[in-house]
Structure formats: C-alpha cells, structure tokens
Amino acid sequence: MTLTSRSFSQGSSKHENPVWITGADALMDSLKIHGVKVIFGYPGGAILPIYDAVHKAEQDGWLKHYMVRHEQGGSHAADGYARSTGEVGVCFGTSGPGATNLVTGIATAQMDSVPLVVVTGQVPRPAIGTDAFQETDIFGITLPIVKHSWVIRDPSDIAKVVSEAFFIASSGRPGPVLIDIPKDVGQEFFNYQRVLPGEIIPKGFKRNGEINDCDINKAIKLIEDSKRPLLYVGGGAISSGAHDEIKTLAKNYQIPVTTTLMGKGAFDEKDNLSVGMLGMHGTAYANFAVTECDLLIAIGARFDDRVTGKLDTFAPNAKVIHIDIDPAEVNKNRRVDVAIVADVSKAVLKINEQSLKNKFTCQTKNWLEKIDFWKHKHPLYDPPKEGEIYPQEVLLKVRELLPEAYITTDVGQHQMWAAQYLRNSPRKWISSAGLGTMGFGLPAAIGVKAALPNSDVICIAGDASVLMNIQELGTLSQYGLKVKLIIINNRWQGMVRQWQESFYDERYSSSDMSCGEPDFVKLAESFGVKGYLISDRKELQNDLKNAFDHDGPALINILVRRGENCYPMVPPGKSNAQMVGYVNCED
Structure with a gap:
C-alpha cells in the first residue's frame, strides 16, 4: 500500500x-x-x-x-x-x-x-x-x-x-x-518504520559541556575593569536568538555595539549604543571604536578578514573575550584572553545573571561621549538632492517607506549601501556574507515570502548580480509571490569597477554592463511581473510607494549615478582606522 x-x-x-x-x-x-x-x-x-x-x-x-x-x-x-x-x-x-x-x-x-x-x-x-x-x-x-x-x-x-x-x-x-x-x-x-525527531543521536556527536563559571567570572572581571569596551556581534547571535540577552548586557554595562554583516539585526541600530556595522565598508565610528577599545567582546563572530582588515592592527590595544559555539573558531585568527565555548544566548544570559550580583559602577561615560563625537564628526554620507539619483537615497527611501520589511540582497556595492543605511530587526536581514554569492537575493526572497506570506519582502539587487538568477522571476509569477525587487542600476559590476578605479589605475576590464543590458521592465513583464522604471528623483517616492502597494510581484529598475563609490572603505592590507572616503564634518 x-x-x-x-x-x-x-x-x-x-x-x-x-x-x-x-x-x-x-x-x-x-x-x-x-x-x-x-x-x-x-x-x-x-x-x-x-x-x-x-x-x-x-x-x-x-x-x-x-x-x-x-x-x-x-x-x-x-x-x-x-x-x-x-x-x-x-x-x-x-x-x-x-x-x-x-x-x-x-x-x-x-x-x-x-x-x-x-x-x-x-x-x-x-x-x-x-x-x-x-x-x-x-x-x-x-x-x-x-x-x-x-x-x-x-x-x-x-x-x-x-x-x-x-x-x-x-x-x-x-x-x-x-x-x-x-x-x-x-x-x-x-x-x-518511523523515526521521530531526536530519537537517534548521531555517532560521535558531542553536546557542549556546562558553561564554566570560572570563565564567566573572568569575563565579568574584564568587563567591569574596562573603560572602553565594545561588543562585536556576529551571525551566531542571530542563530541562537541572543538579541534580548545582548541588549541587556549592553544596557547594564553601557557598552557600545557593532555588528558584522551577518550580525545585522542582533541589536537595534536605532539605539544610541549602536555604532552600526564595522569592517571594510563599516561606519567610520565603528572602525574607530574597534581600533581604540580596550576590551573587545566577540559574540558569535569569527574575526573574518573583511571585518578585521590588517589582522595585527585589529583592536590592537584590547583584551578579547570570545563567545562562540564552535571551538574551531576560538583562537583561529586572534588570540583571546577569555574563551567561552557555548551557545551564545545561554552564555550571555549567564553573564547577565552573574553580573547582577556584583556592585558595579559604570566607567564608560567618557568612552560613549567620544563615540558620540565620532558619530557627529564622521556620519554616513548624506547624498545631494540634485542631479542623478544617488544609490544611498534609494535605501533611505526604502527605510522610510517599509521600515519593518524583510530585506534580502545580492552582492556588491548595493549590498554594502543596504547594510549601511537600512536598520533591521532580527532575521530581517538576509544576505550572502561569507561566500559573497551574486544572484542570491531574488531566490532568497522567494524563500522568505514562502515562509512569511503576510510580511513585506524586498530584494535589493544590482543590475549585474540580478542577472545571475533572473529566471526566478518566473517563480515569483507562477506562485504570485508579492516580492518587490529593487535594482540599483549603475550599468556596472559596481564593486569591481570601484576596485579597478582605486587599485588598478582605472583599467575597467570586463566590468561595464551597459552594452547588452536588457530592458528590465519589459523582461519583468514578459514573466508576468509588474515593471517600473525610475530615472528622475521627482518620481522616486511616489513610484516606490506605488510599487510597494502593488498587489503582486514587482521589479523596480532605478537608474542611479554611474560613478558613485561605496564609502567608507578600508583598503586591502590597511587597518580599520585607515579608511578612505569617510565623511569628515568640521565643527
């Protein structure tokens, strides 16, 4: 049968x-x-x-x-x-x-x-x-x-x-x-014969042992002795659902928080303790903070090269606490002073519970004032409101119109701009970080919408990367998935062009996408997806809103300034403090 x-x-x-x-x-x-x-x-x-x-x-x-x-x-x-x-x-x-x-x-x-x-x-x-x-x-x-x-x-x-x-x-x-x-x-x-979930434990599987109280106490001692601590939060915090515990830790000790690309959403980026993303295209104030901190508390992060820049200059004066579920990550790239190998949610919870027993006077007032100074002196770029549409203002409009949307991205300049300007809740930022996979965003958005049909889902793509899986417009159409696909279109492989401009004497080899680019609106409509073209700033607000209100999938092709670069940027081989292109506001 x-x-x-x-x-x-x-x-x-x-x-x-x-x-x-x-x-x-x-x-x-x-x-x-x-x-x-x-x-x-x-x-x-x-x-x-x-x-x-x-x-x-x-x-x-x-x-x-x-x-x-x-x-x-x-x-x-x-x-x-x-x-x-x-x-x-x-x-x-x-x-x-x-x-x-x-x-x-x-x-x-x-x-x-x-x-x-x-x-x-x-x-x-x-x-x-x-x-x-x-x-x-x-x-x-x-x-x-x-x-x-x-x-x-x-x-x-x-x-x-x-x-x-x-x-x-x-x-x-x-x-x-x-x-x-x-x-x-x-x-x-x-x-x-059925086997139910959890009935069989695979051979060789080892559960994490009990969290060592001695390590917890060592971590608390370093935190309480520190005057310039910084929480460095990665994707492990998202996986373990540790955002509430991290918020409590940050608030109790008044510690500023920076996140990796994978860690976006683990801490509220609207909070005054947030310094945004760090690393190659992180905020200037996050990179200055990590360079000058005296204690780095790494939570579910792996000291990736795009975060650290030149490794021996990363948090050079800091002691390091590393909390991670994977023992292979501890001491892999950076020697640490205290290692806690555990589920990060449980470990941070234990730190919070133990620290409540201590009488502690917060010592970070001067440190937070310095970070606030950096935030005002070196803010993210505010694009001009004239001439061609700037890619940054597209992301600011998305943030304004649909602040609680689930965001997927492809890989490139648009990904970094999205990471800089969008503010996401836990699990609402979905981007290929470690592998940097072009073509990820559109099919990932299909997965998100299939899981959460009543939520707003937006894919931020580039004109080059979207072509790598553009056929998935057919999947959107067949199943009526109301994903909104925004193409930040500069007619380049944008990040490749930026590197060629900066490090290869403007030899633009095989990076210009203008010749042979499809008419994205007609292409979308051939799949049965509503298409929009935006090339004038005056149309940006209304056309984006109309596309977001459309009762079906939509592709929005936005023509932006071709030569715009993604800054700040840490050049290869440089320390995080040696960024180029960051804003320097005079007092």
Whole structure:
C-alpha cells in the first residue's frame, strides 16, 4: 500500500507496526514528521520517484512545493526560508547537473552557518561508478562544504538518515547536510518504520559541556575593569536568538555595539549604543571604536578578514573575550584572553545573571561621549538632492517607506549601501556574507515570502548580480509571490569597477554592463511581473510607494549615478582606522 497522511498519526513512533511502502514515500513521511511544510526544487530523471511522492504529499495538503527555474535558485530559496524563520530549509535536485547546480547554494549556507537539508537524486545503484547518464559523485563533490552527507543504499535507512540530517543541520553551529538517493532506492518497496525527531543521536556527536563559571567570572572581571569596551556581534547571535540577552548586557554595562554583516539585526541600530556595522565598508565610528577599545567582546563572530582588515592592527590595544559555539573558531585568527565555548544566548544570559550580583559602577561615560563625537564628526554620507539619483537615497527611501520589511540582497556595492543605511530587526536581514554569492537575493526572497506570506519582502539587487538568477522571476509569477525587487542600476559590476578605479589605475576590464543590458521592465513583464522604471528623483517616492502597494510581484529598475563609490572603505592590507572616503564634518 502507499503511505498517505492517514497511515500514521503525527505522534506515532518507530514501534508502530511497519508499513509496506516505497523509499520515496518513506522520505516524504520522514520530512513531514520533522515539520517540513515547504520544499524548493526542480525535477529530473533520477529524482522522479521522489517527485511522484511530492505530488501525493501536495494532494494530501500538508506540503507546498515551489518549482524554481534553476536548482541554484532552489538552494538559495531554502536558505532564505531558513534564515528568516530559524527552521531548517529543504531543497531537491536531480542527479548530475541538477546536483552540481546546488553546489553554490550549499557553499553559501556553509559559509554563513545556515541549516539546510539538501536531497539529490542519483542514478540507480547498479549504475553507480559506470559513468551512467547524469551520474555525478555529489557526495564527494560536496564533502568540504557540508556538515555531513549520506548516500542511501538501503531504503530502510531513510527514516534514520532524515532524523540524523535534521539533528545535525540544526544543532551546534548550524549548516547544510546532503542526502543522495539512488533512483531505485526511491522506487523500492520495504517495511517502513518511523523515526521521530531526536530519537537517534548521531555517532560521535558531542553536546557542549556546562558553561564554566570560572570563565564567566573572568569575563565579568574584564568587563567591569574596562573603560572602553565594545561588543562585536556576529551571525551566531542571530542563530541562537541572543538579541534580548545582548541588549541587556549592553544596557547594564553601557557598552557600545557593532555588528558584522551577518550580525545585522542582533541589536537595534536605532539605539544610541549602536555604532552600526564595522569592517571594510563599516561606519567610520565603528572602525574607530574597534581600533581604540580596550576590551573587545566577540559574540558569535569569527574575526573574518573583511571585518578585521590588517589582522595585527585589529583592536590592537584590547583584551578579547570570545563567545562562540564552535571551538574551531576560538583562537583561529586572534588570540583571546577569555574563551567561552557555548551557545551564545545561554552564555550571555549567564553573564547577565552573574553580573547582577556584583556592585558595579559604570566607567564608560567618557568612552560613549567620544563615540558620540565620532558619530557627529564622521556620519554616513548624506547624498545631494540634485542631479542623478544617488544609490544611498534609494535605501533611505526604502527605510522610510517599509521600515519593518524583510530585506534580502545580492552582492556588491548595493549590498554594502543596504547594510549601511537600512536598520533591521532580527532575521530581517538576509544576505550572502561569507561566500559573497551574486544572484542570491531574488531566490532568497522567494524563500522568505514562502515562509512569511503576510510580511513585506524586498530584494535589493544590482543590475549585474540580478542577472545571475533572473529566471526566478518566473517563480515569483507562477506562485504570485508579492516580492518587490529593487535594482540599483549603475550599468556596472559596481564593486569591481570601484576596485579597478582605486587599485588598478582605472583599467575597467570586463566590468561595464551597459552594452547588452536588457530592458528590465519589459523582461519583468514578459514573466508576468509588474515593471517600473525610475530615472528622475521627482518620481522616486511616489513610484516606490506605488510599487510597494502593488498587489503582486514587482521589479523596480532605478537608474542611479554611474560613478558613485561605496564609502567608507578600508583598503586591502590597511587597518580599520585607515579608511578612505569617510565623511569628515568640521565643527
């Protein structure tokens, strides 16, 4: 018999009588009991038995499958789903090119610690190793970019593997896992027994030990002795949901807070303690603060090169407390004085609880006054209100019109401007940080909108990066996903052009996108998506509002000043204090 939603009750365990079903049906039931309601994917020969089971699941009403137009779009959509919800994202692809098309999305999720379960079809078991049609060793290809992976040779392993996959993807430092299923495994009937979430702990898995009170007390002592402390908050704070604990820590000790690109939203950027993003394109005042602090409290951050600049000049006079769930990150790039290896939410909570017992006099008044001085002397650039539209003012309008929207971005200058000028709540900033994946934003927005259909979702893209997954306009159209895609269009590969101008004597090799650029409005409309073109500042406010009010997906192509550069900028090999292009307001 074929398993349907009536074959088991939701709470049934593996001790129920087994049911005679196919491997594909077993996979879908295993996904169902792990809470999966949405899958992104693209069918093909080797995964067709699984797609037949997908059809049954959609008929039974418990699953929504979004057919993307390219497997990479599916992996990025699952990524956006996971980042916006904190749940595990799921995507499907077939064997061979279908599986290899997923690789960029898997690597993106691995670099940014995003939990994904990626299921690929594979050629039948007897054909493995024969160079069969569309055979690729996706297990071997993805080994360096997944937390774990499996090739299922026996359908009776499916329930166990799915349970392990969700456990591994979401536990500790999150990340992607891959399950490769040969076609005949999906077709084979067997006696299926459910494995419920958490019933099987993978071999070799070690839970984090108890947080050491001695380390907590050492951290508190450094904080209370410090006169110029700085909280440096990364993506781990988002993953662990630590924003309330970080707010309490910052307020109790009056510590300024800077975030990484991945950490945006972990602390309210409208708060007077916020100094915004630090690093290569961070605010001047954040970079000055990290250079002059005497204590750096790193929370869920990994001392990435785009943050630190020249490593030996990063927080050169500071003691360092590093709180991270991954022991491999501690002392990897920067030697620390106190290391707390734990879930950052629990660790910061323990610091807060312990510090309440201490009698403490805040010593940061002078430090905060100095930072306020930097904020007034070196603010973010205020673009002129004349001539061509400046890209910065587009982001300011977005912030004004939809301040609580979920934001996805592609990669490039527009990404950095968005990071500088938009202010985001937790999980409302979704951007490829570690891998810097062009083409990420549009499919990621699909994932966010699929997860949160009643929320405003905006993708900020560049005219070059959007073309890398522009086909996903078809997915927006098919499913009526009301994503608003804003193209900051300077007719360049903007960040490449900026580097060529700054470091390659203005030799603009292969970075001009003006020749061959499509008419984005007509292209959008050919997909059934409403298109807008904005080239005059007078139209910006009203046309943006009209696009945001449109009851359907929309593409807004905004022509901006071609030669605008993204500043401040820390040149390669320089310290964070050696920025170029930052505003210097005279008193």
